[in-house]
Amino acid sequence: MTTLDEPVQVEEEQQPISGLALVPRGPQGQKPADYRSDQEVRWCPGCGDYIILSTVQAMLPTLGLQKENLVFVSGIGCSSRFPYYLDTYGMHSIHGRAPAIATGLAVARPDLSVWVITGDGDALSIGGNHLIHALRRNVNITVLLFNNRVYGLTKGQYSPTSNQGMVTKSSPLGAPDAPFNPVSLALGAEASFVARALDSDREGLADVLRQAAEHRGASLVEIYQNCPIFNDGAFDVLKQPGSDRHLVRLVPGSPVGLGELDDQGRHSHLVVREGGALRVVARDEADPAQVLVHDPADPDPTTAFALSRLSTQDLSHVVTGVFRAVSRPAYDDDVRRQGEDASKASPPDLEDLIFDGDVWSVPSHRGASA
Structure with a gap:
């Protein structure tokens, strides 16, 4: 520290x-x-x-x-x-x-x-x-x-x-x-x-x-x-002993999981895809083909959004780390670039600007009563 x-x-x-x-x-x-x-x-x-x-x-x-x-x-x-x-x-x-x-x-x-x-x-x-x-x-x-x-x-x-x-x-x-x-x-x-x-x-x-x-x-x-x-x-439930069963810590390129680690550094539970949704399952119940591997650089925010919905208001599951970085x-x-481009262009003629587009004349009404 x-x-x-x-x-x-x-x-x-x-x-x-x-x-x-x-x-x-x-x-x-x-x-x-x-x-x-x-x-x-x-x-x-x-x-x-x-x-x-x-x-x-x-x-x-x-x-x-x-x-x-x-x-x-x-x-x-x-x-x-x-x-x-x-x-x-x-x-x-x-x-x-x-x-x-x-x-x-x-x-x-x-x-x-x-x-x-x-x-x-x-x-x-x-x-x-x-x-x-x-x-x-x-x-x-x-x-x-x-x-x-x-x-x-x-x-x-x-x-x-x-x-x-x-x-x-x-x-x-x-x-x-x-x-x-x-x-x-x-x-x-x-x-x-x-x-x-x-x-x-x-x-x-x-x-x-x-x-x-x-x-x-x-x-x-x-x-x-x-x-x-x-x-x-x-947020005490996330700070006390045993909080690992609640916390999903996102690591780019790694399977998304939570729970206590075994002697090989593997989580007891994993996040898997089921259709268009994500679900937390025990490691021995997880289909390896469905286990989610975190990719914050995915240009499509769909998976990141699904991960955000995995977090519950009662803190039974909370996802931390970087969800998206694209x-x-x-x-x-872009705004500064527009200004630079505009400053390089030749200034338009003032009369052309005034009479550009839809214009009309207002006729004089001399002699009309007030």
Whole structure:
């Protein structure tokens, strides 16, 4: 584990990185502590945001970027305090509108690595439209969606990811809504990079965050994050001994499985295809021809979407890792290219522009009474 004062060396062969190719490189030997601001970190004791912040601060030096070219944009919510605690540029913006502001930054400044910090309420309620269109457009931004399945900052109302029937201050008889699956939503919006991680899994979270940053295009990482005040223990089943029977950890090129490993490193249960659906079966019941081998680079999102539906709201099965990582043109690259092409063209004659297309004359009515 990297400490806050341990220098991080960046290997030369890792550069340039396609998703960060236009971002200026920083000095060697950056430390996680270099990304710690002078602001006092203030979340509730036990909040999962602390470990996410620590993991991000430890991961950023490995990207090898100039700190001045990193920007974190947040909306409104507990997670949105994040930019204060990083020694980078940042903006605490408007409720749900962080993806829109980040889009403008990405288009105007290709030399920036642009991040969005948001929560399940901020991103999926008031900010839902902004999020899905940023993903659809494939803007070169990295979205970290902290999901604690409740509104924390506004004191415990149910959110778009709360379990149906959850009793909160705004749902004393139980939440009537069917919850969103953020990974399914992102895949449905054709995001080119989609992943999920746990706040307590520092190694897995750091690996996913680095891949998301290096990806060129829209990246969304859903992070299961505990709220100790209003939804404490929501993800405890994934953090206790025996959690392997619930967790499906995606590894590219490997069979998709879960459960305890045998002495040959094989899972006790595997994910198989049955028709157009996926199902979890015991290893000795699995048809080898039907066992799913993970391929996040598959251009067809159908299998990735099916994997996202394998995750259950009651956490009996939860899929983590990178669901999808495909290459397609980034919106901001295309917008800048259009501007460059337009600037090279000869400017049209003003009179030709005025009289181009459908025009008509308005006759004079001299002498008409007012």
